[in-house]
Amino acid sequence: MSATLAAPAAALPPLRRRLDPMALLALPGVAFLSVVFLLPLLLLLWSSIRGEGGFTVNGYVRVLGDAYYIGVIGNSLQLGLITTAGAFILGYPAAFALARARGYAQVVLFALVFLPLTVSIIVKSFGWGIVLRRDGILNWLMLNVGLIERPVRMIFTEGALYAGMINVFLPFMVLPIYSVVRMIDPRYGDAAATLGASPWYRFTRVTLPLTLPGVVAGASLVFSLAVAAYVTPSLLMGDRYMTMSMVMAKAFLNLRDWQLGGAMAAVLLAVAAMVVVGASLMQRRLARHGGAA
Amino acid sequence: MTMDRLGTGIAWTALILVIAFLLLPIVVVIPVSFTESTVFRFPPEGFSLQWYGRIRNVDGLLGALWLSAQIAALSTATSLLLGTLCAIALVRGLVPGAAAITTFMVSPLMLPGLVLGIALLQTMREVGLRDAWWSLYLAHVVITLPFVMRTVLASLSLFDFAMVDAARTLGCSYPKALWRVLVPNILPGFISGALFAFIASFDNYPVSMFLVDVRTKTLPIQLLNYLEISPDPTLAAVSTVLIGLTVIVLILCDRLVGLRRMASI
Amino acid sequence: MTALGAPAPAAQAGASSAGHLVVTGTSKRFGAAVVLEDLSLSVAKGEFVSLLGPSGCGKTTLLRCIAGLLRPDAGRITVAGQDITALPAHRRNVGVVFQNYALFPHLTVAENIGFGLRAQGVSRAEAAPRVAEALALVRMGEHADKPVTSLSGGQQQRVAVARALVVRPSLLLLDEPFSALDRKLRETMQVELKHLLREVGITAIFVTHDQEEALVVSDRIAVMNSGRIEQLADPATLYGRPVSLYVLDFVGQSTRLAGRIVAVEDGVVTVETSLGPVRAPGRFAPGSRVAVAVRPEAVTLGEGVAGANRVSARVSEISFLGSRTQLHLDLPAEGEDRGVVELPRLPEGVQPGSRVTLAFREADTMVFPA
Secondary structure, eight states, X not given: OHHHXXXXXXHSOOSOOSSOGGGGGGHHHHHHHIIIIIHHHHXXXXXXXXXXXXXXXXXXXXXXXXXXXXXXXXXXXHHHHHHHHHHHHHHHHHHHHHHHOOHHXXXXXXXXXXXXXXXXXXXXXXXHHHHHSTTSHHHHHHHHHTSOSSOOOOTTSHHHHHHHHHXXXXXXHHHHHHHHHHHSOTHHHHHHHHTTOOHHHHIIIIIHHHHHHHHHHHHHHHHHHHHTOOHHHHHHTGGGSOOHHHHHHHIIIIIOOHHHHHHHHHHHHHHHHHHHHHHHHHHHHHHHHOSOO | OHHHHHHXXXXXXXXXXXXXXXXXXXXXXXXXXXXXXXXXXXXXXXXXXXXXXXXXTSTTHHHHHHHHHHHHHXXXXXXXXXXXXXXXXXXXXXXXXXXXXXXXXXXXXXXXXXXXXXXXXXXXXXXXXXXXXXXXXXXXXXXXXXXHHHHHXXXXXXXXXXXXXXXXXXXXXXXXXXXXXXXXXXXXXXXXXXXXXXXXXXXXXXXXXXXXXSSOOOHHHHHHHHHHHOOOTHHHHHHHHHHHHHHHHHHHHHHHTOGGGGOOO | OOOOOOOOOOSSOOOOTTOSEEEEXXXXXXXXXXXXXXXXXXXOTTOXXXXXXXXTSSHHHHHHXXXXXXXXXXXXXXXXXXXXXXXXXXXXXXXXXXXXXXXXXXXXXXXXXXXXXXXXXXXXXXHHHHHHHHHHHTTOGGGTTSBGGGSOHHHHHHHXXXXXXXXXXXXXXXXXXXXXXOHHHHHHHHHHHHHHHHHHTOOEEEEESOHHHHHXXXXXXXXXXXXXXXXXXXXXXXXXXXXXXXXXXXXXXXXXXXXEXXXXXXXXXXXXXXXXXXXXXXXXXXXXXXXXXXXXXXXXXXSOSTTOEEEEEEEEEEEEOSSSEEEEEXXXXXXXXXXXXXXXXXXXXXXXXXXXXXXXXXXXXXXXXO
């Protein structure tokens, strides 16, 4: 009944077809971002290739030709990869439980996953330090359980860094997967079961492929955040584990070496852009192959 | 059946572990803030509120809190205005290249914060804008705008504008129809966008660190400075206060729009 | 077409040892809600049975129990003599066509159809001809490599049927298979599907809330009411001899009048209704409260045959339905009385407000305890 009422209304042409005054509403925002975001970005890229006597690729030569800086880039990528992998291994099954929880339990569980996102990264890194200190909670726990006899040094180790990074970025993996899992019709699993598919086959051939869009979204988000992270690595590791962000900060704030900082920023930007483009290409392929995205 | 139950078991174990892991560094801060000793030894020794009392005495902490609140509130408000106008234009108007503009408007989200900070620092120097407050404000509008754009765009595109027509046939004027039908429907998107924007601004470190000066420091910068200079349980006290505020805001938001509706980050 | 074998109108569901699918004493509860209550059902090989009832009557729960997607709290389910009660869904070899089909969106048409074969370990090479055969069976050959999301509703249904049939299930379950289709397409697909399944020779259980659909596709229909089977019978019996007011109302329309038994003689009762006395075959104690009912097409206007029941009523509304015309009768608003009469054509002069005489044979009149 309602469909017959709505159909002619939907078939009517939109009221405005001529030069649309409503389009002008977009102008202030677009203009603002052009001046305060796009322009500075272009200027930064420009400064990375601007030398004493005009155009130079000196900055890039210094970054990409130096084993130290290559190592720094490697560190960042490694940190990004390990953080992403760790967040995926923990976050993927957790997102399932979160999506399948019902009623009040789901609200509470969701809030508990969501809360850490809203707590300052400084507070979290500070707390993580307390956990890992020689006289911190983890050593205290392990001593009391009898796992160790003397406190173990954990802070300023790579393990601590990875744990801290996963801790900070894990919700960015859980939430996109959660929202995809929630959308999956549980009857897909039922249908596969009635066709004789074992639980493992169901998971690998139906559930996993259908959740891939969420995994791609979560992984690209976590990777691009982790690769550019600054606060957590500098608090948990300091200079012992230099990342691209730390080199950039140093170049601009301490060394006043704009060419170096600009070139490093450009490399980081390129990595971020590759992740974004790669992720959107994968999403498009997934979407083309099915309607799941 | 048993395999199914195994999978369910793994999923639930993972969720419990994840939540415990996520909450661990947040929860440990609280007992440490009530300790009597000057170090963060665990378990904490004694009970005292001295570190809360010291918050007032730490140089620049309250000023930084006030500055961060100011910047976050003003930049969020600005973003709500610019972002909502832009979202309306993109959803309702005939904007040439609407898809490209949408991508552009949310792209600061994908940009490493440090790169944005450096780019802004450089440009502000070049333009001659040396005022830290204004630099921070402009930069934070860039930070907050994508959050507002995303959520408002999402709720606007889910909104069935036939409802506005329905309200008009039922005797509402156009503005009244918008107010009575459109606004209540996109309010959740509005609130969650604003919350995310506020948090993103309030908690921002990598952009702000390039734009602050000696007298104008945001809270995260001030906290990290303090942590590096004199790490003592005062920081735990400040952190506990911040966590408390966050929980209150989250509960308010849950009452207003429901947390799960805000999950689509 | 195979003879529309209507097995003897088994009055109630009874577990017969000859059945291909036998459900015995099955119960299922969710929390405090009893969804299936000691339910038994026997379906012969090659038979089409519909589970008909309103939402919440337990029909989908029964289907999911048979498919192995739910574990009943009590009872036994056997297929071809083998007890499958404890088997998980993927070891039952029971095909299911789901409501809205549940086609895998990340797979093509052919991949969807081949899914079950591959899942059961059939090699790609062996599966291919069987998939092609199934595609041909449902006339979807040219769509093999399309994503299922690009198909129309009718095409999706064909794929869902082919996907369920290709693994040669011992039993096919269909959960509201036509609910996603529009009316015209639904009617075509009902006949097409019935014909296809008959050709394959499979035993099929349809779950539906649409009585017309049940009448079209089934050999027998089980009308379900709050977790029990109220009546299991062939369509003609169900329509002509419903065992209760519930079945009467759920299948087809009727004129229905509440009343009280005023006379009993030799297997015929006389019921005093708001339109006067009505006689019907039945055995009730004098004074008991009952309802009499008659199907719309059993009623004629005028005097009718000798000895027919005759009542007089006012016409409230006239609906022209094309091949026939429906008269709605003006009855007292309180109570559950209602009157519907269907005539091949409308007599001259009858219009809303006219007073007419209705005649219907005593043998066509049914009495139910109220």
